[in-house]
Amino acid sequence: MSDLVRNTIRFVLFILVQYYVLFQIRPLHQFVVPYVYYLYVLWLPFSMGRMSLMLVSFLFGLTLDYFTQTPGLHAAACVMIAYLRGFVVNILIPQEGAEQNYKSPSPVSMGWAPYAVYVLVLTLLHHIYLVFLEWLQFGSFLFFLGKVVATSGISLMLVLITELLFFRKEKFRTNTA
Amino acid sequence: MRNIFLFIRRYFNFVFFVVLQVAALYILFHYNKFHEAVFSNVANELTGNIGGKYNNVTYYFHLKKTNDDLAKENEELRNKLLSNFERPDTTQKMMQDSIPYDTLGHHRKYLYREAKVVNNTVSLPNNTLTIARGENQGVQKNMGVIGPTGVVGVVINTSANYAVVMSLLHRQSKVYASLKKTGETGYVFWDGNSPLYITLKNVPKSAPLAKGDSVVTSQYASYRFPQGILIGTVMDIVDDKTSSFYTVRLKPATNFFNVQYVTVVENLVKDEQAKLEEETNKINQ
Numbered sequence: 001m002s003d004l005v006r007n008t009i010r011f012v013l014f015i016l017v018q019y020y021v022l023f024q025i026r027p028l029h030q031f032v033v034p035y036v037y038y039l040y041v042l043w044l045p046f047s048m049g050r051m052s053l054m055l056v057s058f059l060f061g062l063t064l065d066y067f068t069q070t071p072g073l074h075a076a077a078c079v080m081i082a083y084l085r086g087f088v089v090n091i092l093i094p095q096e097g098a099e100q101n102y103k104s105p106s107p108v109s110m111g112w113a114p115y116a117v118y119v120l121v122l123t124l125l126h127h128i129y130l131v132f133l134e135w136l137q138f139g140s141f142l143f144f145l146g147k148v149v150a151t152s153g154i155s156l157m158l159v160l161i162t163e164l165l166f167f168r169k170e171k172f173r174t175n176t177a
Numbered sequence: 178m179r180n181i182f183l184f185i186r187r188y189f190n191f192v193f194f195v196v197l198q199v200a201a202l203y204i205l206f207h208y209n210k211f212h213e214a215v216f217s218n219v220a221n222e223l224t225g226n227i228g229g230k231y232n233n234v235t236y237y238f239h240l241k242k243t244n245d246d247l248a249k250e251n252e253e254l255r256n257k258l259l260s261n262f263e264r265p266d267t268t269q270k271m272m273q274d275s276i277p278y279d280t281l282g283h284h285r286k287y288l289y290r291e292a293k294v295v296n297n298t299v300s301l302p303n304n305t306l307t308i309a310r311g312e313n314q315g316v317q318k319n320m321g322v323i324g325p326t327g328v329v330g331v332v333i334n335t336s337a338n339y340a341v342v343m344s345l346l347h348r349q350s351k352v353y354a355s356l357k358k359t360g361e362t363g364y365v366f367w368d369g370n371s372p373l374y375i376t377l378k379n380v381p382k383s384a385p386l387a388k389g390d391s392v393v394t395s396q397y398a399s400y401r402f403p404q405g406i407l408i409g410t411v412m413d414i415v416d417d418k419t420s421s422f423y424t425v426r427l428k429p430a431t432n433f434f435n436v437q438y439v440t441v442v443e444n445l446v447k448d449e450q451a452k453l454e455e456e457t458n459k460i461n462q
Contacts, residue, residue, distance in 0.1 A: 020231055026434060027300040030370050050190045058197050062204075066220040068298065069305045069334075069341060072205030076198055083194040133205065134302055 003045055003103070011060060014040040019067045022158075031143075031150035036158040037064055037074075038126050041082050042119060043168075045104040050086050057082035077130040081122045092118050101173055107163060108170040119159055127152045225307050225339030228296035236437065243437040246325040287403050288443040290315060292322075295339070299372045299433050304346040306330065308439060311338040321401030321442040327430025328352060328394060328408045329439050331401060342439070345408075345429055346372050354408050355395035359384050362395045365408055365427065372433060375409060377425040384423075386414060392427055400447055 018037035025034065041057045048056070061075030068074070089105065092114040102109030105118060127148050135144045185192060236243075296307035310316050312335050322329040322342045330344040343350055346367050354377060355362040363379035377392055390411045394402040409427030417424055444450075 023298055023300055025300065027372060033300060051193050054190075054194060054197055058201065061201070067224050067296075068301060070205065070301070070303065072201040072203070076201035076205065079194065079197045079201060083190070133202075 003047075007044065007056075010040055010043065011063075015060075015063055015067070018064060023068070029150070031146045032154055033147075033151050034158055035127070035130075035151060035155045036162060038078060038081060038123070039159055039162060041078055041085065042122060043104055043106075044082075046089070046100075046102065050083065053085065054079050054082045073130065073133055076133060077126050080129050081126045084125060085122065088118055088121055102170045103173075104168075104170070106168045106170050108168070120156065123152050123155050123159070124148070127155065219336075221307070221334060221336040221339050221341060225295055225309065225336070228307050229309055232293070232295045239435050239437055242435055247438070250325040284446075286444060286446055288445055290441045290443070292316070292340075292439055292441055294436055294439060297344075297433070297436060299346060302369055303348050304344045304372070304433070305333070306342040306344055306436070306439070308340050308342060308441070309338065310441065311335050311340050313337050315443070316340045316441050317443075319401065320444075321398075322439050323402065323406055323442060324431045324436050324439045326407065326432070328402060328406050329431050329433075329436065332441065340441075344433055345375055345431070346433055352402070352408060353395045353398040354392050356380065356384060356386065357391040357393045357405070362397060363422075365392065373428070374412060374426045375429050377409075377411075377427050378422065380423045380425065382421050382423055386411065386423060386425070388413065392425075400444060400450065402442060 014037045018035070022034045022036060027033075037060075040060055041053075044053060044056065057078040058075050061073075061078030062071065064074045065071045089110075092110065105115065107115045110118065131144055131147045131151070134147075135141075290310060292308040292310035294306050295309045296305075298304045298306075306322075306329070308316075308322075316332060316335055318332055318335060320332045322332060328345065330342045330347065330350060332340050333343045334341040345352070345365070348367065348369055350367055352365045353362060354365045361380050361384040363377050365375055365377050367375050380386070388411050392408045392411065394404060394406045394408060396404045398404075407430040409429045412426045412428045415424040415426065
């Protein structure tokens with residue numbers, strides 16, 4: 001399967017799962033909103049330029065926004081993590097040029113520990129920005145803090161489950177072949 | 178000049194990032210103000226379509242509950258039928274009424290249209306429903322929406338075949354309400370905390386109030402809703418000593434978790450009312 005086809009299918013699946021499964025769950029508490037859709041942005045291949053990465057993320061976020069009737073909210077958060085993704089990967093990649101050998105970020109290509117940090121940092125950034133935009137319109141500081149912590153916790157759990165359920169085999173690529 | 182170009186080229190990624198951010202934020206804040214957005218009509222149509230397909234599946238699981246609600250509503254309506262009441266006939270002679278029209282000037286004020294819910298959220302800070310009935314089927318912005326058991330919300334956006342309804346669980350929702358027993362008025366809004374409660378405010382403390390009392394739409398809400406539609410029942414009363422008004426938590430009459438069918442209410446004389454009020458406002462200024 002080519003990258004384009006695979007990512008197009010993922011695009012649709014992530015949106016549908018996020019809206020029709022996770023948003024339909026009865027809320028446990030006002031702070032807890034299960035988010036997993038942004039994993040799509042984290043899974044996009046290394047080879048994409050930063051510009052196309054941001055453009056795809058913008059469209060991705062906007063698509064979800066049209067379902068939830070909040071145009072711009074998720075799009076803004078997605079664009080931000082797409083922009084910052086490159087910096088985080090550069091810091092965390094174990095050795096220079098290792099991203100050339102694999103297609104996309106995953107526990108196999110980056111190693112479990114760096115990958116966990118990568119997900120943690122971008123999850124926190126995504127939720128802080130998202131909840132901040134909500135907070136601008138209403139709520140208190142306690143609401144902001146509580147929601148970021150609770151939502152990040154549940155999101156990280158969902159990401160872990162997703163990674164274990166859909167384990168992505170990454171082939172090691174070399175120039176010699 | 179060359180330096181400027183070099184600068185832009187060097188930081189092109191960052192510039193592009195800022196442009197996309199500004200675009201997203203512009204859409205976000207523009208939308209929340211005017212309830213309109215770029216391509217919102219086309220997007221409504223599309224998400225409504227997907228929602229309809231999804232609803233075909235989930236609808237099946239709620240059939241029992243939906244059926245119960247509709248049966249109960251039928252029972253209630255049947256109880257209101259005029260034929261249920263018998264009046265002893267006291268006239269002595271049969272007379273044919275010679276006037277062909279109603280001299281009291283009765284005219285229809287509200288028109289009801291049934292609609293199916295195809296999309297629904299309860300867990301977001303601003304919750305909406307999408308219904309499978311749009312402009313082509315007579316739904317316009319600002320119409321009231323009620324369900325089998327009570328008030329649901331207000332239409333905020335329409336496309337050709339779908340409409341988006343702001344439910345009571347929306348930050349900008351505000352419905353004028355009154356106590357069913359004594360008629361004191363106030364307004365109902367949502368504080369955004371729990372989808373299980375809505376809040377009633379501005380009811381004076383002189384009104385007797387107890388748990389379980391019904392709160393219905395008031396005559397001031399008649400622009401959108403007929404008077405006396407159930408909004409919710411009193412769950413508990415917050416004792417605020419600093420105010421001479423009650424703050425009351427209500428349990429919404431509509432169960433937003435499984436609403437399947439709603440009725441859109443059109444006020445046929447609202448233009449007349451709006452025009453009159455607007456003219457009066459002009460004079461008063």
